[in-house]
Amino acid sequence: AQKITQTQPGMFVQEKEAVTLDCTYDTSDQSYGLFWYKQPSSGEMIFLIYQGSYDEQNATEGRYSLNFQKARKSANLVISASQLGDSAMYFCAMRGDGGSQGNLIFGKGTKLSVKP
Amino acid sequence: NAGVTQTPKFQVLKTGQSMTLQCAQDMNHNSMYWYRQDPGMGLRLIYYSASEGTTDKGEVPNGYNVSRLNKREFSLRLESAAPSQTSVYFCASSEKAVVNYGYTFGSGTRLTVV
Numbered sequence: 001a002q003k004i005t006q007t008q009p010g011m012f013v014q015e016k017e018a019v020t021l022d023c024t025y026d027t028s029d030q031s032y033g034l035f036w037y038k039q040p041s042s043g044e045m046i047f048l049i050y051q052g053s054y055d056e057q058n059a060t061e062g063r064y065s066l067n068f069q070k071a072r073k074s075a076n077l078v079i080s081a082s083q084l085g086d087s088a089m090y091f092c093a094m095r096g097d098g099g100s101q102g103n104l105i106f107g108k109g110t111k112l113s114v115k116p
Numbered sequence: 117n118a119g120v121t122q123t124p125k126f127q128v129l130k131t132g133q134s135m136t137l138q139c140a141q142d143m144n145h146n147s148m149y150w151y152r153q154d155p156g157m158g159l160r161l162i163y164y165s166a167s168e169g170t171t172d173k174g175e176v177p178n179g180y181n182v183s184r185l186n187k188r189e190f191s192l193r194l195e196s197a198a199p200s201q202t203s204v205y206f207c208a209s210s211e212k213a214v215v216n217y218g219y220t221f222g223s224g225t226r227l228t229v230v
Contacts, residue, residue, distance in 0.1 A: 004158075009156075029215075031215050032215050033215040033216050033217075033218075035218050037221075043204065043223065043224050043226075044221065044223050044224070045206065045208075045219075045221035045224075047218050047219075047220075050216065050218060052215065052216055053215070091158060091159065093159075095215050095217075095218075096215060097214070097215050101164075101166075101172065102213050102214070102215070103149065103161055103164055103174065103213075104149075104161075104208075104210075104218070104219055105161070106151075106158040106159040106160075107158055108156060108157060108158040109158055
């Protein structure tokens with residue numbers, strides 16, 4: 001069965017510092033995609049970054065980067081130079097080519113609080 | 117703005133009442149989904165529709181029904197609401213059911229069953 005594990009229910013980071021949000025996954029699929037979503041207090045789900053299982057380079061999108069370690073089945077999100085607006089829930093998610101009927105499955109999330 | 121539109125945004129129901137949550141997307145996406153979000157549980161899939169004319173159960177389908185009315189619209193029905201169905205409900209869509217396609221989410225419906 002596919003599973004996403006986010007072991008940090010909550011984290012604090014000082015403004016302008018970098019922070020890493022952990023995500024590990026379990027799948028037997030050969031091909032899969034890993035996604036990170038941000039959910040601010042307003043409630044909407046905002047797509048941040050994507051990493052494919054066959055991508056050799058770690059994905060980057062502005063201040064977001066994904067530290068992908070396939071052998072360890074981890075896909076950690078790194079936010080550089082944290083801003084107050086980064087305070088939100090962050091969800092790691094995975095979509096495989098066989099497990100869970102190819103649907104997106106989510107971890108339980110990490111609540112990030114940025115301190116001024 | 118293009119995207120996924122959910123109605124209503126908020127709803128309070130009494131136990132035993134029924135209601136339908138509406139969802140429409142204007143991106144010509146093939147697949148649509150209903151998730152519920154509960155504190156500490158992440159998002160869990162209720163039902164999905166891989167393509168127009170098909171619907172399937174997800175992880176937590178009990179107490180719900182769905183209808184894929186056409187390619188644009190996918191509704192979620194609670195026939196007899198229970199307090200355990202108090203949650204935030206998200207509709208989402210995806211252009212294709214392949215690994216490198218993510219989902220676009222609606223803004224959510226906050227449902228309280230008293």
